[in-house]
Amino acid sequence: MVENRPFLKLLSHLVLILGVVIVAFPVYVAFIASTHKTTDFITGVMPVLPGSDFLATYKTVLFSGLAAAGAPPIGMMLGNSLIMALAISIGKIVISILSAYAIVYFRFPFRQLAFWIIFVTLMLPVEVRIVPTFKVVADLGMLNSYAGLSIPLIASATATFLFRQFFLTVPDELLEAARVDGAGPLKFFKDILLPLSRTNIAALFVILFIYGWNQYLWPLIVTTDSEHYTIVMGIKRMSDVTDAEPQWNLVMAVAILAMLPPVLVVIFMQRLFVKGLVETEK
């Protein structure tokens, strides 16, 4: 809309600012809290202005660990989360792009059935199948391992579905031209389909990385050994101390740190994402 009406401009800006404030305020509170001393929270009132202990808090969180709060060192939890999020997002992309390729480009018996079964699992979130999944993972001896953390979350109907939709928009002539040019199924996939899917892969990677990073319930159930704790469940454990005041400044500092990697992924991938969007033309 290209309209030059000052009032509308003001109104639209107000709405946008309101939206930003609503979204950003909790993050702001968390950041402010991480710059205060533990004792500042005993009154039960959250400060809204920055305190003086920014460096001290982050130093404690990053280097001395949180032994007092009963949580493993934060570096290790960040590492665990990173491994889990990467394994889930890469695993999901690899498996779903291959299954979508099979479903779209190959004729085999029960192809439609296979697609619908995959599609139906869209309706089953992790939480619904958590008990049977836990049983399987436990029986396979995968508790307290990276495999146990990531593999059950890898199969993905959403990504398969998205890739299928994308492949359906690739003109048939491209496949035919490739066949005439002597490219077999694998070559066509590698040389043509994969480069064309680059933007979709980037977009999915962002979404799936955040999905994997933010997993809470599953790591909580499948890990009992602190060596495999992830950062998101770590935050919960830290605030869950018995017979003591939670160290809110430290908890909030960890929360801020836990927020950083997804933000970085979004910022870094966005460039590729936008570039890809501009480039795509058939």
Added chain:
Amino acid sequence: MAAIDIKGVGKTYVGNVNAVSDISIAIADGEFIVLVGPSGCGKSTLLRMVAGLERITDGTVSIGGRVVNEIEPAERDIAMVFQNYALYPHMSVYDNLAYGLKNRGTPKAEIDARVAEAARMLELQPYLERKPRALSGGQRQRVAMGRAIVRKPAAFLFDEPLSNLDAKLRVTMRGEIKQLQKRLGTTSIYVTHDQLEAMTLADRLVVLNGGRIEQIGAPLQVYHHPASTFVASFIGSPAMNLLKANVANGVISIGDGETGLRAGLPDGPVTLGARAEDLRLSDSGVGMPFTLAFVEDLGAQRLLHGHCAGQSVVVAVSPDLPLPSELRLAIASDRLHFFTADTGKRIEAASL
């Protein structure tokens, strides 16, 4: 380079739908064959069967004496130019041209030489590093042609390659394709629904209708001796006038009026065909009365649209000719075409 032999080829889709039936064409080495017909006549299906993109359900196709029914497209030694060009959008023009050669394991030096040669022929040198999206429609079309040329295949297959271009560019590219094909001498099959493209490009035309061959022949042969009313109305612009007529004692009448024309035909109904340019306005007050509906001035000629005895007729006349108030049409009887009234097949009238 090779001859292509299409023998009794048919295509039946699931559910017994016959797209193409019993097509036989013997294509000589170096010949330019155009398959022409309205949409849905099976011309593209036939081409795709030759290319190997569509399974052949009946008959055999052989290229260079080798039956290729069960052979993959890449092994058939053909190259295809697609309607929407089907260039690989993420590859540069060079890579687009080289891809087929790379897949065949051609040495790098030879790829370079062949791409350079094709680029020179098609005047694509300045664009080799560009991506297809940075090219105009005509340039993309050239790249698509180049991709076919570099392979030096036994045959080129064109699937309506010009239909995405604007009218002017289409005429230019048409000339280029013709020249290129003559220079390379590669056997070519070209599919189009545009009768003008078909007429100008073809060594021989194959007119298809409803999955069957209506007529095969040189363009002028097809134009002057259409084998059926379908061919007569499809080839040539404006379309040939087809009139329901009756023959009694060798005299042809249209509607109630006798035409004064005679034909060595048995008595009974017949379809009379006359090209617009073969009809002329008679100035002597004889001939069929013609009621004018509207006039199209094309510059070089003037098309008169109107009716003769309630049947629509188009006449092409010189634009300088003044139009008298009462119009009558005349035609030389050797310019008439006759078709059976029921099947529409051509009848050769005995000369009188």
